[in-house]
Amino acid sequence: MATKPFDIAIVGGGITGLTLAISLLKHNIPVTIYEAASNFGEIGAGVGFGPNAARAVELVSPEFQEAFGRCLTKQHKDKHDVWFSVRVGDQRRGGEDGVVKKQGDKTLKLGDIIFEVHFSDDREWGSVHRAHFLDELVKLIPKSVARFGKRLADISKEDGTDNAVLHFTDGTTAKHSVVLGCDGIKSRTRELLLKDDNMKAVFTGKYVYRGLIPMDKAIEILGEEQATNSQMYLGYNGHILTYPIEKGKTMNIVAFSSQDTWTESEWVVHASKDKLREDYRSWGPRITALVSAMEKPDIWALYNHPPAPTYYGLNPRICLVGDAAHASTPHQGSGAGMCIEDCYILSNLIAEANSLEDVDRVFKAYDEVRRPRTHKLVTTSKEAAMLYEFELEGDDLDAIEQNMTNRMRWIWDIDTVAELERAKTIYRGLA
Ligand SMILES: Cc1cc2nc3c(=O)[nH]c(=O)nc-3n(C[C@H](O)[C@H](O)[C@H](O)COP(=O)(O)OP(=O)(O)OC[C@H]3O[C@@H](n4cnc5c(N)ncnc54)[C@H](O)[C@@H]3O)c2cc1C
Known part of the structure; x- marks a missing residue:
């Protein structure tokens, strides 16, 4: 049933499209999702959610939070406030004796914890298996909402109306006001x-091998404590992250490396084991064993968006949400969290709108609140990889620790409800 004098097309059914649909449907605002693929799907890798992301999930709806909870893998209780235990993985930093740092009377060697990055409090956070999370989200969306095999090619404006006409590559069209x-x-x-x-x-000059390792195998290589909690291994022009997913049954591994340009037309290519071993040749036997154990690793070229001057247009009415607006590198583990924050803010603003003119003000308020924060993620995330890969502070571990201790606070400690209130104040002030 139409509850608003406008109707909404969502283009794309990834984490953002589905979250937005769930958020709008919660407000009884009908939507149609146009997805290029023949079904909803995600890859079988992990995705981490910081406290801001987990909070945004909670704010979207109780059902959404339950779906998230069914997929969420947490750290061991005594590591619950630790984002990553940071170690040096690259043998070259250790020299002959493997010592990377002297700390009082302690000698820290390659592979030892150098420092830990802590959250400011004991809020919810963790990681999920992407495909399983998406499957849970799909269950919250009525089947009638989705149209598959609809790859958007163009958008035009219908003469004499406010409608946008969406043109798909299969030759069909659809009309929506938003x-x-x-x-x-x-x-x-x-x-x-x-x-x-x-x-x-x-x-961005970085690429990443993504893969999974059965937890038993990971424990064999790293030991239980290391395999079942989040680890970050630093090195020259590369770093490696590991964390548990699927309630601890699997270890997710993301191994980053660098090259100046990306010449392949595809951004995701099959990884040869030889190239993988070559990239981590100087990282020591444990890391060699770890990367060799990755099941069917792929290489992902890491791209990001230049800052867009705006996230919306009014003729016809179009607004960008999630990665379409601000795709970033994954180095602060926050891209998907930002997508969910976007959806929470935008859907709650749209819920206030009762005319197309109101939608114009919604877009303006959303843009004003979301664009600076999400652009900042893109910039700081790219810089974070340089930090972890000895390109920003060199291989000075104290400087790296100092930088990492607080660099995530602005992401994690956001008051998302206050952000929505700020957006609503802007929206109302524009009347
Ligand atoms: C290696 C890596 C690791 C990451 N790790 C993390 C992490 O730990 N934590 C975190 O928060 N974030 C992480 N991210 C970022 C996160 O994955 C993204 O921010 C998020 O998945 C984006 O979701 P999205 O729905 O906006 O876009 P997508 O997932 O790209 O979904 C877009 C959808 O639109 C569809 N589509 C595309 N074109 C068209 C068209 N023309 N017409 C119709 N449909 C179309 C696609 O088929 C797809 O279903 C990581 C990213 C990478 C690359």
Whole structure:
């Protein structure tokens, strides 16, 4: 039943599209999702959610939080406030004797914990298996809402009305008064809105091997404590993260490396074991064993978006959400969390709108509140990789520790409810 004098198309059914649909449906606002693929799907890797992301999940709806809870893997109780235990993985930093740092009368060697990055309090956080999380989200969406095999090609404006006409590559069209572009880093909606090739995603000089290791195998290599909690191994022009997913049955591993340019047309390519071993040749036997144990690793080229001058347009009404607006590198583990924050703020603003003119003000308020925060993530995230890979503070472990201790606070400690109130104040002030 129409509850608003406008109707909404969501382009893309990834974490953002589905979260946005769930958030809007909770407010009884009907939506139609147009997804290019033949079904909803995610890859079988892990995704970490910091306290801000877990809070945004909680705010979206109780059902959404339950779905998240069914997938959430937490650390051991005594490590619950530790984001990552940071170790040096690259043998070259240790020299002959493997000593990387002297701390009082303690000698820290390659592979030892150098420091830990703690959350400010004991809030919920953890990681999920992407595909399982998406499956849980799909259960919260009525089947009638989704249209599959609909790859957006163009958007035009219908003569004499406020409608946007969505044109799909299969030759079909659909009319809606509002288009929310949730079509990810290669977003067609973004291209159509910004009309600027300089706004396309750019290669960041980093790529990553993603893979999974059965936890038994990971424990054999690393020992239980190390395998079942989050670890970050630092090195020259590379770093490695490991953390448990699937309630501890599997260890997710993401191994980063660097190169100046990306020449392949695909951004995800099959990884050869030889290249993998070559990239971590100087990282010592444990890391060699770890990367060799990755099941079917892929290489992902890491791209990010230049800062968009706006996230919306009014003729026709289009707004970018999630990675379509601000795709970032994963180095602060916060891209998906930002997507969920976007959805919470935007859906609650749309719930206040009772006309298309109100939607214009919603877009403006959303843009004003979300653009600075999400752009900051893109910039600081790229810088974070340089920090972990001895390119920002060199291999000075004290300077790295000092930098890492507080660099995530602005992400984790946001008061998302206050952010929504700020957005609503802007929205109302624009009347
Ligand atoms: C290696 C890596 C690790 C990461 N780790 C983390 C992490 O630990 N924590 C975290 O918070 N974030 C992480 N991220 C970021 C996170 O994955 C993204 O922010 C998030 O998945 C983006 O979701 P999305 O729905 O906006 O986009 P996507 O997941 O890209 O979904 C877009 C959807 O739109 C569809 N689509 C595309 N084009 C069209 C079209 N023209 N028409 C119709 N449909 C279309 C696609 O098929 C897809 O279903 C990581 C990213 C990478 C690359």
